Amino acid sequence: MKKNRLFMRTSILTVLAASVILTVYANLTKGERPQLKVGDVAPDFILTDLNGNKHRLSDYEGQGVLVNFWATYCKYCEKEMSLLEKQYQDQKDQGVQILAVNIGETDLVINRFLEKHELTFPVLNDRKQEVVDAFGVNPLPVTFLINKHGFIAGIHTGEITDEKMAAEMIEKIKP
């Protein structure tokens, strides 16, 4: 009888305490969208570059892919473009592809930007921001390194500051 009572009270209080703790915990972690992290499968996408060619991420299986999200009005994005261009020229034949995804500005703005910077790698425009959402991009710039199996090998948020850093990134995903 006495034991029974203690057992009843303990179990009721435990259930109540557990629900309270769980709820408070769920509330504290709520609103955080699941972020992509190293080791995750990169979300597939199909985007058209400014020359009208379609690029599908999964088509590059077997190669490493550097996906750089950028905008013309982002100063750091602008600075790192020349570094990316240099890597692109060096690595073109070594199985590493560079895709620069603009976050959905107008073609005119992007084209004028490209004229100024003479970039040769594919620049894609994510007009509907679906890819930006899928990768959870915020803030700019952010660079995803995707290995030949389609897994994320690295994420770099912020500017690529020098050539060495850019080369190391490429090295990471060389097939």
Added chain:
Amino acid sequence: MERIKCGCGHVNPHGTLLCEACGRSLTGTGAPELLDMRYEGSARRSQTYNKTFIDKVWNFFSSVKVGIWLIVITLIASGIGTIFPQKMYIPQFVPASEFYEQKYGWPGKLYYILGFHELYSQWWYMILIALIGVSLVVCSLDRAVPLFRALKAQRVDRHESFMKGQRIFGITKGENFDEAVKAVKRNLKKKRYRIREENHAILAEKGRFSRWGPYVNHIGLIIFLFGAMLRFFPGMYVDEVIDIKEGERKEIPGTDGEYYLENKQFILEVYDEKENEAFSEALKKTGDVAKNYQTDVVLYKRKGERVPGAEAGLIKEKEYSIQVNNPLKFDQYAIYQMDFKTVLSAMNFVLVEKETNEPLGEINISLDNPKMRYNLGNGYTVEILKYYPDFDLDDEGLPVTLSRDPNNPAFVFEMYTPDKPEGEISLVAIQQTVEPVGENKYKMQFAGIETKTVSILALRKDLTLWIFALGGLIFLIGLSLGSYWNHRRIWIQQRGPDIWLAAHTNKNWYGLKRELQTVLAGTGINEPEDRNEKKGK
């Protein structure tokens, strides 16, 4: 286990104040004062066992005093939370950290620092509500069970001290009351009392179920709180904002790319004075009053695999006009009309020769997709060298755009004309023109804007709603049971030549007394006294 055996033979749980069966006072004092009839004098378990840590915690929450304190603290905290607006209601362009101090001074700053700007999702506020929930469970269990026992075990023949201890009590002296008692019984039956009889004693009872009202409503509240808890878990509750421009079609966020929405048009109607002349005074004073906010939409369902960025195959599901108070419902989702805003969609410019003011052709620039070059004929061409959708000057005074949204569009035009074939450059922003390389002969003159409306819709999925509805319903049922019905009992005993009558109700004594008046009328049994009234005089 220590149990108390009453003189009548009934064995009561430890801590009982009044014998469950006969109502004799077990505390030993036996004073002729009024008996405390709350919970029938039954043993509240908590007060009697107080040994282990668990017992102590249990006893803490079992106290109504603690429950009331929790309610009062929640009440005060909630009130403080309304002194200044919550974060969700402040303008979005000012960061909360600055807003409160700027607008309300140091009290505002304090408010922000203490977290009252997001009070209702503060962990301690949630714990407060949760503790009320715990208190509800423990208090109810601790009282409902013994009360149930006591009401079940009650005997018809109550002890003398119990009768004397009732607020309404009276003795009618006399000889033979058999007829009178019969008449009273008849009257009681008419009033829908259930009557039990045992050796010259009568117990008439009605409305016992109303005693369960509080416990029923507490169950409702617990279910309600359970619903509130569930809502924090992923998948149960989705809340997204959809900004969708007229003519636009986009994936509905929060549906995993399952659904697409197209905004065919947004309609804003205002009241017309002619519609109802009763409104004319009010409309004269306040100006336009909105009559309808409506977004005509088409809902599509995606067909096939989802690949971000790709054109999805879509099947049209339905067309609908979303209005305030009239959401679009599909699957487990509902889309509500929340707000709207107007954005620039296109700008018109006329190429003009400055001196003669002669117009040489007009261009219309779509702000979402401007062309590089506009041919005006007769050898006039305009090229857009630069487009700044959200124009501003940077630290060095150079033109930049702050975002990709056309909030403040500006253009750098190059104007090719037959007499200036090498082109003239000018920067045109809203209400300003800059000619960076010398005086031009021609200019791009602003000739109007086109706007589009962006509907602001909300997408909700709430799988917990039915739990709230159920909890609310049970709460209301319990509350009505407890508030609109009374538990009334009348004890009548023939003691020798006399009639003893006592009565008890959990509330509405006035009603009970009036009922006794009609029940006893003409039977020869005296109306009992209300001993509270006597005391008051």
Added chain:
Amino acid sequence: MAELSSNLLMIAFILYLSAIPFFGGAIRQKNISKTEKPLKIWATVAIFLTMTGFAAHLGYFITRWLAAGHAPVSNLFEFITFFGLCTVGAFILIHFLYRTPVLGLAVLPVVLIIIAYAGMFSRDISPLIPPLQTYWLQIHVITVALGQAILAISFAAALIFLVKKVDQTRRNKSNVWLEVVLFLMLSVVGFIVVSVLFNAFHYSAVFQWTNQFGAEESVEYGMPPLIGPNEGQLVKGQFEPFLEAPAIIDAKKLNTVIWSLSTGIILYILTRFIFRKRIGAALKPLTGNINEDLADEISYRSVLIGFPVFTLGALVFGMIWAQIAWSRFWGWDPKEVWALITWLFYAAFLHLRLSKGWHGERSAWLAVIGFAIIMFNLVAVNLVIKGLHSYAGA
């Protein structure tokens, strides 16, 4: 139709006013029993006048509904007059349950103040903005007003209890607080008096002032400015304000509050001067033959009857409507929070009474505080805090 409606409201007001002396007459003499004839006539006339007033008041409501095409509960004037209507309705109901003329003596003056207060707001029939265009407007607001009206009866009964019970032989905490409650009621009268007065003279003063974000704004005062706005420049009007409020405070509202309280003080002092004792003490003889247990019970029962109605109207119907119109049933809007606070308060009231045995005077004070919370929600939350429920434009 709209004019007929206004006239009916006026008639109701006059009838309520004329019922008060009869209620007074009904309790005038000592040691009466209910069966005594002449006094019964006073009470009958009083309740007859009240019911006729109620009919006229109802007539106002119906004709205004017909004129507007929607239930006249969509702005502050309409809601408050409807609240007054419900209070009289609840009083008539309770009167036939308990037959206590003294309750009328407490309720009707409160109702008169309520109706007069409503008249201070714009009386125009305004069209419904989109969120209000649903039958939930009627259902929600009417149930809320009904619930609050029954709780108002609890306040009136508690007031009677307190006037009767509180010891007036010498100054003590209870009778001082009772004076505070009565003073606050006089201040509402004060507000009405000054508003009507300055309105009659078309008083207006306009200021140019600087708000806390440094922007220039203009504000129009309807009462002479005792307190001016931050860095205010008088553009129109005669009096320069004595003091200047900081930018974070709404100077116009503060000015109104100060006028109302000052008038309240003057009225209070006048009353004290006439009776030469505390108002509570002056009122006490009126409650001479009321049974205080009965007052306590009426107060408690009104809470018991009103609390479920309030829960249903304010919380349950409110939640259902909010879910339909605003996509969430609860949004922590100030008015919602204050409805929750009211609900929590009365829940605490019932627990204190049922489990802690708070009867009599303590219970009466709680009923007074509960009504104060309702009034705060009706007045302050609409005018000062402002949220989604603030009857935009009214």
